[in-house]
Amino acid sequence: MKKLIFFLLTTLLIVGCSTNETKIVGNVQNLELSGKTIYFKEKINREWITIDSVQILNGTFQFKKVCDTAKIVYLICELPSGDKIRQAFVFEAGEINISIDSIGKVYLKGTKQNNLFQSYLDQKNELYQKGEHIFSKLEDSTLTADEKSKQEIEMEKLETDETKIDLDFSNKNVNTLIGTHVFTTSFHGMTIDEKESVIKLMNNDTKKVKRVSEIIANIDIEKRTSAGNQFSDFKLPSLTGDSMSLSDFVGKTDYILVDFWASWCGPCMQFLPELKDFYAKNKGSKFEILGVSFDDNMEAWKSTITKNEISWKHVSDLKGWKSEAGKIYAVNSIPATVLIDKNGKILGRNLSIQQIDLIISKSATNIRKN
Numbered sequence: 001m002k003k004l005i006f007f008l009l010t011t012l013l014i015v016g017c018s019t020n021e022t023k024i025v026g027n028v029q030n031l032e033l034s035g036k037t038i039y040f041k042e043k044i045n046r047e048w049i050t051i052d053s054v055q056i057l058n059g060t061f062q063f064k065k066v067c068d069t070a071k072i073v074y075l076i077c078e079l080p081s082g083d084k085i086r087q088a089f090v091f092e093a094g095e096i097n098i099s100i101d102s103i104g105k106v107y108l109k110g111t112k113q114n115n116l117f118q119s120y121l122d123q124k125n126e127l128y129q130k131g132e133h134i135f136s137k138l139e140d141s142t143l144t145a146d147e148k149s150k151q152e153i154e155m156e157k158l159e160t161d162e163t164k165i166d167l168d169f170s171n172k173n174v175n176t177l178i179g180t181h182v183f184t185t186s187f188h189g190m191t192i193d194e195k196e197s198v199i200k201l202m203n204n205d206t207k208k209v210k211r212v213s214e215i216i217a218n219i220d221i222e223k224r225t226s227a228g229n230q231f232s233d234f235k236l237p238s239l240t241g242d243s244m245s246l247s248d249f250v251g252k253t254d255y256i257l258v259d260f261w262a263s264w265c266g267p268c269m270q271f272l273p274e275l276k277d278f279y280a281k282n283k284g285s286k287f288e289i290l291g292v293s294f295d296d297n298m299e300a301w302k303s304t305i306t307k308n309e310i311s312w313k314h315v316s317d318l319k320g321w322k323s324e325a326g327k328i329y330a331v332n333s334i335p336a337t338v339l340i341d342k343n344g345k346i347l348g349r350n351l352s353i354q355q356i357d358l359i360i361s362k363s364a365t366n367i368r369k370n
Contacts (some may be wrong), residue, residue: 022094
């Protein structure tokens with residue numbers, strides 16, 4: 001009898017454990033990735049924590065692990081080109097099928113939340129393809145100014161569409177793990193009203209998520225530094241070690257653009273050529289830029305400025321994401337910008353170059369009329 005009871009208990013334990021098991025079945029189309037290692041990592045407080053790893057063999061990989069609690073995990077793998085695949089997914093009980101195509105794009109299938117996430121990623125991928133098509137057109141040297149302007153307007157429309165996708169998904173799935181992930185990784189593209197519309201739908205458990213609570217706390221700061229308000233001053237060390245304040249620049253030109261960036265920030269470096277070109281055309285009494293770096297390494301900061309010949313003024317306390325200026329302006333993602341007029345009034349945050357150009361052009365036109 002005791003043996004029977006022991007057998008039954010053991011069987012129940014095995015069944016119980018198996019229902020909490022995560023099984024990942026992977027398929028890789030790029031044969032050059034054979035032998036490469038795939039890492040599964042969590043991002044906690046902006047730090048990457050490795051959970052485990054698996055090797056790609058003959059175009060496949062498999063991974064099993066007991067899943068006590070569902071969580072967001074990133075699949076990370078280096079491509080032969082040196083670029084990295086980095087794709088988030090929901091690490092939850094069940095079988096998850098992960099496919100990596102020939103160019104490194106990842107597709108998810110299998111569990112409820114990953115299927116839901118993939119439906120969101122499909123919408124985003126469609127936009128990215130349209131964006132790549134526009135980028136290829138903009139690189140055409142034979143493009144006329146009028147044609148270039150039309151393509152730039154199309155790109156702005158895509159950015160608006162992308163925010164709508166993020167917002168809709170966040171609203172519909174606000175109190176799920178994947179809904180929270182989408183919100184906390186895309187909120188920077190939303191207006192204050194849009195962010196608050198999502199927060200109103202959150203239950204107490206979601207509001208207690210560390211990243212969510214940070215976003216909620218920063219909204220009040222963002223409101224104080226949004227368009228229509230007077231600028232908030234800060235003082236940080238320059239490249240030479242001397243301190244410079246934002247107030248040292250406000251009023252010296254018609255407009256000052258505060259550019260939050262970092263040498264390690266890929267999107268910042270992609271934005272740089274466009275910003276440099278705009279600066280070259282408008283610098284002087286009309287326009288100036290103050291760069292605020294989120295670097296934490298002096299040499300990386302200095303060498304990037306020198307290498308890229310960035311000629312405007314720069315400041316940084318080398319505290320990374322803990323930058324004092326970043327806190328004052330509730331900067332949660334970079335690149336980020338704040339446009340201020342000569343009277344110290346904030347005209348906008350994270351405006352596109354086209355929007356900034358329109359503001360400056362209107363101002364110049366009004367001066368000529370008067």
